Amino acid sequence: MGHHFELQKDIELAATPDQVWEAIATGPGLDSWFMGRSEVEPREGGRSSLTMAGHTEEATVIAWEPGKRFANRTTPGPDGGFLAMEYLIEGRDQGSTVLRLVQSGVLGDNWETEYEAMKAGWDMYLGTLAAYLAHFPGRTGAPVAAFRPQAGTPDQVWAAVAGAFRIAGPIEEGQRVRLTVDGLPPIDGVVDLAGLPTYVGVRTDDALYRFLHSGTDRGNVLVLGHHLYADQDPAQAEQAWQAWADKLPIA
Template sequence: MTHPFEIELESTLPASPQQVWDAIATGPGIDSWFMGRNEVEPREGGTAAMDTGGHREESVVTAYEPGTRFATRTGTGEDGRFMAFEYLIEGRGQGSTVLRVVHSGLLGDDWEDEYDALRRGWPFHLHTLREYLTHFPGRTAVPVFALAMPPERSPREVTAALTRALSLPASMSAGTPVHAQPAGLPPLNGEVVWADDERFEIRTDDGLYAFHHGTGGPVLMFHHLFGADTDGAESAWQKWLTGLLA
């Protein structure tokens, strides 16, 4: 049995409508704040695709109105599930733009847990979009994805392992300074810009580093690297995460 849902959010962003459009309706733009590696065929009826760790999901572009409206819809599964995303852009004064996001569709029998996860995740994603447009305007990122399933560890133990490895205090919050040297990786020097019970994000001069944990499931990393030297970054971060949680 399927269950309809809709999540609607609005955010005022420190960017022009064109900058916001480039961030939400182009592959390199989406790579710079959302999840995975993305491709967008720039036309109504075109294909939008997201690849996370080799899992590719395709959608159809259902609206393509540059600078104003962009929408996509996944295919309908055998059980009737689908998801649709709509982004509405409105320019405001002093170089700001209002972005309205509508995420809707049909969820399956476990809809309550899935809906709750989606509802909790969107404020974080819009925060990352704001960080991108504020601190890395005019640039695009190389996305880094990593995943590891911690063996027989509680969410609290997983969180503790991550924070220790990154020299972070257990009670971190936005603004907490970061000076970390993860094994086999470049140093991270910056600050925490988001922290809740399930995820935290670090901003440095050359990247946004997001760590999703605390759910009792797999630990995920969605990083956005704006520096020049990104070769091998994804495999290095995957090796680090796998070793940390082994």
């Protein structure tokens, strides 16, 4: 039997309502900070889609109020499960904006694990949205993803990632990192997100790099979800990052 849920997150963003709207209600905008690749038909009743790891999930746009409110909802499955997303935009003084995210729907038997994963995941993605709007306004990011199932426990994975970052000890926000990925230019940046044991983010002058651990109950998957804002071949970068994830020495 399905379980109804609702999850709400608020964040203040250093951007205008129009900039936030472009980021949350258009395909190129979503590609610049969210998971996978998105398409949005710009009207109420239109279709939206999210493609990730070869799977596409489609939804119907149920609210379209530019600069104010955007919402969509997937078609219920045979078990009654569905997901609905609503973004509410409120402009504030001095050009800032408060964004309220409301996600709701029906989850299956393992709903507690899925719910906790969504809560942690949204903290990372909204942090990425804030970084995108603050540091890369007006630019479009190309999404790059890689996956390593059964990578190891969180402690094992983050120790390996810290080693790759050339960090001795725990990963903390503000630390400088240097990372080498075969086939790509050297990466010099700063840790801008440290939501351990779930996620870590690194910001450079031309990219946002995101590393996520799914949790033991969800297969110990190491997920890489990056956004490139420079002139770089996303397909080549994706191949290089997949090879990096596959070869990462996890003890």
